[in-house]
Structures are given as structure tokens and as C-alpha cells.
Amino acid sequence: MIAAAAVVLVVSMAMVLVRALRGPTLYDRILAANHMGSSAVLLIAVYGFFDGRPEFLDIALAYALINFIATIAVLKYFAYGDLGAAGVREERNDA
Amino acid sequence: MPDILADLLLGIGILFTLAGSLGMLRFPDFYTRLHAAGVTETLGMIAIVTGLMLKTESSGTLVRLVFIGVFMLVTVPIASHALAKAARHGGVRPALREEE
Amino acid sequence: MARKIAFAGILGTLWILLSGHYSPLFVGLGVVSVALVTLMVHRMNRADGTRYELRVRWLAFGRYVLWLFVQIVRANVEVARLAFRPRLELSPRMVRVRALPRTELGRVIYGNSITLTPGTVTVHLDDEEVEVHALTRESAAALESGAMGRRVAELER
Amino acid sequence: MSTWHLINAGLLGFMVAVAIAVAALRNLFAAVMLFAIYSLSAATLFVALDAVDVAFTEAAVGAGISSILMLATLAATDGREKQHRHRRALPLVLCLALAVVLFAGLHDLAPVGDPAAPAHVHVAPRYLSETATEVGVPNVVTAVLASYRGYDTLGEAVVIFTAGLGVTALLGGHFRRRRSGKNGDV
Numbered sequence: 001m002i003a004a005a006a007v008v009l010v011v012s013m014a015m016v017l018v019r020a021l022r023g024p025t026l027y028d029r030i031l032a033a034n035h036m037g038s039s040a041v042l043l044i045a046v047y048g049f050f051d052g053r054p055e056f057l058d059i060a061l062a063y064a065l066i067n068f069i070a071t072i073a074v075l076k077y078f079a080y081g082d083l084g085a086a087g088v089r090e091e092r093n094d095a
Numbered sequence: 096m097p098d099i100l101a102d103l104l105l106g107i108g109i110l111f112t113l114a115g116s117l118g119m120l121r122f123p124d125f126y127t128r129l130h131a132a133g134v135t136e137t138l139g140m141i142a143i144v145t146g147l148m149l150k151t152e153s154s155g156t157l158v159r160l161v162f163i164g165v166f167m168l169v170t171v172p173i174a175s176h177a178l179a180k181a182a183r184h185g186g187v188r189p190a191l192r193e194e195e
Numbered sequence: 196m197a198r199k200i201a202f203a204g205i206l207g208t209l210w211i212l213l214s215g216h217y218s219p220l221f222v223g224l225g226v227v228s229v230a231l232v233t234l235m236v237h238r239m240n241r242a243d244g245t246r247y248e249l250r251v252r253w254l255a256f257g258r259y260v261l262w263l264f265v266q267i268v269r270a271n272v273e274v275a276r277l278a279f280r281p282r283l284e285l286s287p288r289m290v291r292v293r294a295l296p297r298t299e300l301g302r303v304i305y306g307n308s309i310t311l312t313p314g315t316v317t318v319h320l321d322d323e324e325v326e327v328h329a330l331t332r333e334s335a336a337a338l339e340s341g342a343m344g345r346r347v348a349e350l351e352r
Numbered sequence: 353m354s355t356w357h358l359i360n361a362g363l364l365g366f367m368v369a370v371a372i373a374v375a376a377l378r379n380l381f382a383a384v385m386l387f388a389i390y391s392l393s394a395a396t397l398f399v400a401l402d403a404v405d406v407a408f409t410e411a412a413v414g415a416g417i418s419s420i421l422m423l424a425t426l427a428a429t430d431g432r433e434k435q436h437r438h439r440r441a442l443p444l445v446l447c448l449a450l451a452v453v454l455f456a457g458l459h460d461l462a463p464v465g466d467p468a469a470p471a472h473v474h475v476a477p478r479y480l481s482e483t484a485t486e487v488g489v490p491n492v493v494t495a496v497l498a499s500y501r502g503y504d505t506l507g508e509a510v511v512i513f514t515a516g517l518g519v520t521a522l523l524g525g526h527f528r529r530r531r532s533g534k535n536g537d538v
Contacts, residue, residue, distance in 0.1 A: 001102040002150075003355040005143065008109040010362040012116035012135070017366050019119045019128070020389055021373045027125050027182040029385040034174055035119065035132045036389055037415070038167065039112070040396050042143050043359075044407075045163065046105075047399060049147055050355065056399055057159040058213070059407050063395070064163055066416040068170040070388065075181045077423045114275035121278065126316065127287050130274055130330045133313035138271035158212050172310035172317075179310075179318045179328060189328055191288050216490060 002050045009043040030074055037067030097149045104146030111139035124190040125182055129175055136171045140164065203233045251300065251350045259346055263308055266343070270312040274330060290335045291324050295344035298351050305347040309338065359400050366393040378433050384422045391415040401464065405493040428523060475500075 013036055020032035041064045048056030111134055118131025144164040151157055210225040277284060296302045302325075306317040309327055314334035319326040329335035370390045374383045391414030398407035462469030479496055487495040497505050 001105045005105045005109050005146075006355055007358055008113060010359050012112050013366065014362060015116040015120050017369060017389065020386060021369065023382065025125055025182070025187050026379070026381055026385070027178060027185065027187055028128065029382050031125070031128060031132055031178055032119065033385045033388045033392075034178070035115075035135065037392055038132075038136050038140065038171070039116075040392050041163065041167070042108075042112070042140060043396055044399050045147060045160070046143065047359070047396075049150060051402075054151060054153065054156040054159075056404065057156060057163065059395075059399060059404060059411065061159055061163055061166070061213075062408060063392075063411045063415075064166050064170070066411055068166075068174060070416050070419055071174045072177060073420045074385070074423060075177045077420075077427065078181050078185060111271060111275055114278045118274065118278035121283060122285065123283070124287070126328045127285055127330060129316050129328075130313050131278060133310070133316070134271050134274050134278070137267050137311060137313060141267075155213075155215050162213075168311070172307040175310045176306065176317050176320075179316045183318055189287060189289060218488070220488065 002046060005046045006043060006050050009039055009046060013039045013043070026078075030071065034067065034071045037063065037071075041067065101146045101149035104142045104149065108139050108142030108146055111135065111142065115139055125187050126179065126189045129179055133171070133175060136167065136175075140167055140171075199233055199237060202236065203229050206232060250298075251304075255350050259350055262346065263311070266312050270314045270334065273334070274313040277330070285330055286332050288329055288332070288335055289318070290327050290329055290339060292327060292338055292341070292344065294320065294323060294325050295341065295348045296351060297348070301347050301351045304350065305344055308343055308347065356400065360397065363393045363397040363400065366390075367397075380426055380430075380433055381423075383433075384419055384426070387422065388415050388419045391418065405491070424523075 016032050016036050016039065020029050020036065023029055041060045044056055044060040044063065048054045048060070115131050115133070115135030118134060119128050122128045122131050141164065144160050148157055148160045151160070206229045207225065210229060214221060214225065294302050294305060296305050302320060306320045306325060309315050309317045309325065312334075314330040315338055316328045317325055318328050327335075327338060329338065367390055370386050370393070374386050374390070377383050377386070391410055394414060395407045395410040398404075398410055462471075466472070479492055479500060483489065483492045483495040487499045489495045489498070
């Protein structure tokens with residue numbers, strides 16, 4: 001079942017990749033990249049078990065962190081056009 | 096017995112992962128695809144991670160799996176919400192159907 | 196100060212759990228890392244100055260998580276069925292729901308719970324209401340019944 | 353064809369597809385997102401090849417930091433690629449020639465995991481057997497990078513640090529100006 005899970009995860013990543021290539025909007029691509037990141041976390045975890053080396057989970061864990069931070073950073077860029085802006089505070093001042 | 100349960104959970108996990116990716120391909124606009132992505136990242140992820148938990152004896156591995164699961168459950172809705180908000184902010188109009 | 200110590204304690208526990216090595220060199224490296232991160236967070240707090248209070252009824256919160264899990268499973272089955280159906284039967288819509296929780300933390304829990312259940316995504320959240328994109332009429336109706344909002348409101352104290 | 357081959361073929365296929373799409377795309381923001389997917393496939397591929405430490409670096413630097421750096425670059429420039437007017441025959445010929453050379457060289461590579469490969473018989477056995485007593489770090493790759501090749505790594509770090517300083521000196525003023533202008537509007 002572990003091998004099947006790994007293969008299915010690769011197949012589903014391929015499906016998401018098609019979405020990333022087709023777009024059409026930029027946000028579809030960001031969503032696809034984020035989603036592929038989540039699938040990759042699962043794939044790395046499953047692959048560790050498939051290979052008999054569950055220590056690989058450290059990478060899955062690190063990747064889960066990076067995936068989230070990268071997505072938020074990218075979105076912050078699109079929302080404020082600047083990575084250094086203190087987005088939350090600006091918004092609170094507006095409200 | 097735990098082994099059968101683990102395989103069952105992995106099976107459920109890959110079923111929902113596949114459903115999420117299929118939705119990503121088939122659903123008509125960005126916002127609906129966001130829902131599809133949620134399927135993989137919630138139940139698909141929970142089932143796979145729990146299935147793997149049942150397959151391990153080492154406590155270190157267990158701790159890491161718990162961290163992965165909890166961390167993804169905390170971050171996934173934040174990322175989805177940020178995406179939805181950014182897309183609306185960026186002018187992506189949702190395709191709506193209001194039949195009533 | 197108590198906050199800083201608690202924060203450093205959490206980081207240290209995390210380090211020990213993930214490291215698994217207890218030689219002086221590694222514990223020393225861990226202490227240095229924890230001290231550095233605590234210092235950085237201390238300076239960041241000074242920069243943006245926002246504080247968040249985590250005050251919920253923890254027992255009720257545990258019950259809520261279980262309830263939410265059941266909702267997540269149900270919603271997942273629903274959306275997965277839609278994805279596998281040969282004909283797409285979506286009726287996407289935007290709905291506005293009054294935000295029942297009063298506190299900031301309650302509304303954050305509410306908004307995240309809505310997003311976490313597939314079929315509904317919080318698009319906007321302010322003091323009065325949440326704006327939600329729903330995949331089907333059923334998921335929108337389930338949200339408009341307000342069951343989730345009431346449950347989150349009960350967590351606040 | 354085993355699962356391992358399937359996974360590797362799939363991930364390599366992703367990388368090829370993404371590379372072609374990036375070359376074809378004119379919207380640079382979309383290209384940055386595709387590059388993130390490229391790095392991610394590479395990182396997963398490194399895991400499948402047992403190169404855990406490289407995978408770690410690729411995930412952190414390739415998918416995390418570089419996407420953000422590329423976006424910061426786009427913030428300072430323009431989001432669309434300019435149309436090229438010059439001829440493309442020469443670059444194409446060069447690329448094809450390079451590909452031929454690389455494919456010819458592929459022949460001489462040792463198979464993955466071959467214990468008799470030249471890289472595995474020279475100093476590697478000593479690193480593997482002596483790291484625990486000589487350095488005392490559980491990860492051999494860390495021991496090699498930080499101790500056996502410590503000066504080499506120090507040199508690399510100096511180069512990267514200098515490059516970072518240079519970029520900060522060039523771009524820092526630009527971003528500060530932009531931000532102060534923005535605050536003035538609010």
C-alpha cells in the first residue's frame with residue numbers, strides 16, 4: 001500500500017502540474033505550487049517509509065514550513081507590492 | 096490488525112488526494128479549485144499521516160508525523176484564506192450561479 | 196519576562212524532541228539557537244508591538260476540535276464526490292454570514308474552521324460578518340444555519 | 353519498472369515540463385511560480401536519490417528563498433519579459449551541441465549507488481569510518497562540510513556573504529526610497 005500511495009501521490013502531483021502549466025490566472029499557479037508543495041511533503045513522508053528510512057520526515061517537516069512561508073511571502077508581495085511592508089499593521093490602521 | 100488499519104487509512108488518504116487533484120483539474124474557476132485543494136490538504140493529509148503513524152515503532156518518527164499533521168492543519172486554512180483574499184484583491188471574479 | 200521564558204521553554208522542548216542527541220555539543224548548540232531566536236522575537240515584538248491573548252476554554256476547545264473533525268470528514272466526502280462525478284454539479288456562490296464570536300481570537304478560530312472544511316472558504320473577515328465562498332448550495336446552507344459560529348462563540352470566555 | 357523508477361521518471365518529467373513552460377511563458381510572475389515547482393520536484397528527486405542534505409538545501413534555498421528573491425527582483429523591475437529581436441539559431445546550436453556532449457558523458461557515469469564508483473573508493477571510506485571519533489557529529493555530510501573541508505566551506509561562505517553585501521548595497525537604497533514614499537501616501 002505504501003508503494004501504491006507513493007505512485008498515486010506522483011500521479012496527483014502530475015495532475016496539479018497540468019493546472020500550474022495551464023493557469024489561467026496567476027493565482028491558479030500559486031495555488032498549484034502550494035498544493036504541489038503539500039503533496040510533496042506527503043510524498044517525501046511516504047517515500048521514507050517505502051524506502052525503510054523514516055528519518056526523511058525531517059525534510060518533509062522542513063518542507064511543510066518552507067512551503068507555507070513561501071506562499072505567504074508570495075501573496076504578501078502581490079497584496080502590497082513590497083516584501084518589507086508591515087502588511088497587518090497597515091490594514092489595522094485603515095479599519 | 097494495526098497494519099490492516101494503516102493500509103486502510105493510506106487507501107482512504109490516496110483516494111482523497113486523488114479527488115483533490117482531480118478537482119484541481121476539473122473545477123471551473125479559481126475559487127472552486129481552492130475547495131478541491133482543501134480536500135487533499137485536510138482529510139487526505141490526515142489519513143495518510145495517521146496511516147504512517149500506525150506503521151512506525153520509533154517515537155522520534157511519531158513525534159515528527161504529529162508535528163507535520165498539526166502544522167499542516169494550522170497553516171492550510173491560513174494559506175487558503177490568504178490566497179482567496181489575494182485573488183479577490185487582484186480582481187479574480189468568482190463564477191457564481193445564483194438560481195433562486 | 197514570563198512570556199519570554201515560556202517561549203524559550205517551548206522552543207527548547209521542540210529542539211529536544213526533534214534532535215534526539217544529548218551530548219554537550221548538541222545541547223549547547225540548541226541553547227544558543229533558542230537564545231538567538233528568543234532575542235530576535237523580542238526585538239520583533241518591539242517593532243510591531245501586537246500581542247495576542249490565547250484565552251479559550253480548553254476543555255470545550257477539545258470537544259470543538261472533535262466536532263470540527265466530523266464536519267471536515269463530511270465536507271470532504273461531499274467535495275470528493277463532486278470531483279469524481281462525471282458531470283460537474285457545482286453551484287458556487289458568495290454568502291455573507293454574521294460573525295457570532297465577539298473576540299478577535301474567536302473570529303480567527305471561526306474563519307479558519309470555515310476554511311478548513313472543504314466546500315467553504317473565508318474570503319473576508321471583519322468585525323461584523325464573514326464573507327464566504329461556498330461550493331454548493333448545501334455547504335452555504337450549512338454555514339448559514341450558524342451552528343459553527345455558535346459553537347465557536349461558546350469557546351470564548 | 354519498479355516504484356522507484358516510476359517516481360524518478362515522474363519527477364524528472366515534471367522538471368522537463370516546467371522547464372519548457374518557463375521558456376515559453378512571457379509573464380515572469382508565472383515563471384517564478386513554475387520555478388518554485390521546479391525546485392520542489394528537484395528536492396523530492398534528491399530525496400528519492402538518498403541525497404537528504406542536498407534535498408534540504410534545495411527545499412530551503414531553491415523553493416523558499418529564491419522565489420522570494422526573484423519576486424523582490426521583479427518588484428524592482430518589470431513583470432513581463434521583453435520580446436527578443438535577435439536570431440535564435442546560434443543559441444539553439446550551442447545548446448544542442450552541449451546536450452550531445454552531456455549525453456556522451458552520461459555513458460561514463462557510474463550507476464546510482466554503485467559501491468565501486470570512483471567517488472566512493474577514494475576518501476569516502478575514511479570519512480564514513482572516522483567521523484564518529486574524529487569529529488563527533490552524527491551526520492557525515494555535516495562533518496565533511498564543516499570539518500574535513502572546513503576551509504573550502506569558509507571560502508564559499510565568504511563569497512556568498514560578499515555577494516549578499518554587494519546586492520544589499522545596490523538594492524537597499526532603492527527599497528528604502530520606495531517604502532518611505534508609500535508611507536507618505538498613507
